[in-house]
Amino acid sequence: MSTLHTVNKSPFERNALHSCLGHLCAGDAVLMIEDGVFGARKGSSAAPMVQAALQTAKVYALAPDLSARGIKPGDLIDGVQPVDYGGFVDLVTLHGRTAAWL
Amino acid sequence: MQLAIVVNEGPYTHQASDTAYQFTKAALEKGHGITRVFFYHDGVNNGTRLTVPPTDDRNLQKLWSELGEQHKLDLVVCVAAAQRRGILDADEARRHGKDVNNIAPGFRISGLGQLIEAGIQADRLVVFGD
């Protein structure tokens, strides 16, 4: 069974996103939440590693956290899907375990 | 499914408690069961009834207490973490010679074993922290 990985800090503050993406298995999912959603924006120095991860895993960003921070759908890296809290719940139940990268 | 929730941070300083609350609420709306919400590290600070947050913003303690009451949730504050940070119920206050207790309605103080048990009993465990 696959793993859902959550990342809640900005990739410019912590190495959590970088570390998380280094521990993915095929079929896993990454969900950026809270300040972690800054990692979903295109054009930043974090974008290449997220784009690379999309080859292995699905990548999501929590929509309420995106809108709270003024990040619009058009700002997202291609392939990163916004989900709401209900979608977050669905991801937790779909994958076999949730690993939080704090 | 049965979900176990772990909250590692206190209210307001980190978003963890907000996210955990919204997640728990969404899970209940989808018909899932919540085995336990376990508050650890500074998360125990979600369980004090003495906060007076500004009225134009959310009151996290009240939100948790009300969600807990509405859905009969087991909101557990870790005793060791609570002792370190000054969250006491009446028994703890008496036991340690303190002149007041401050646990919020709907929360109960218990041991770390409750966290492990929740991990054993639930289908999924999710951690919200910093």
Next chain:
Amino acid sequence: MAKKFLYINRKAPYGTIYALESLEVVLIGAAFEQDVSLAFIDDGVFQLMAGQDTAAAGFKNFSRTYKALGDYEVRKLYVERESLEERGLKLEDLMPITYEDENEDYAEKPSIHVVGRNELASIIAGQDVVLSF
């Protein structure tokens, strides 16, 4: 059937309480006879450094608690190789942590297993419950 519990440690000791309080969970959790592993990744590897002396800093030195983990049947301490290398650390810089193998006449064996990032990814994938602090 015992569930597989993995405790992920990614933070240095003393600067924050997470290392100490996560260890407290591991010790209490040992009583529940589940299949427990600890992973030390990123700055978490610093938790196992030898020679910690907190006297001048004024707080408790809890590092010897890691050495007691074997007595609690916690024998799988996975330390990430890349995390050590990035920090200029070698296995010899870490505390020796051992357990007694009752299946081999109580022979003393190392609890620390240095593993690569990819192997740690597989270890995570095999768990039932993942706790982060």
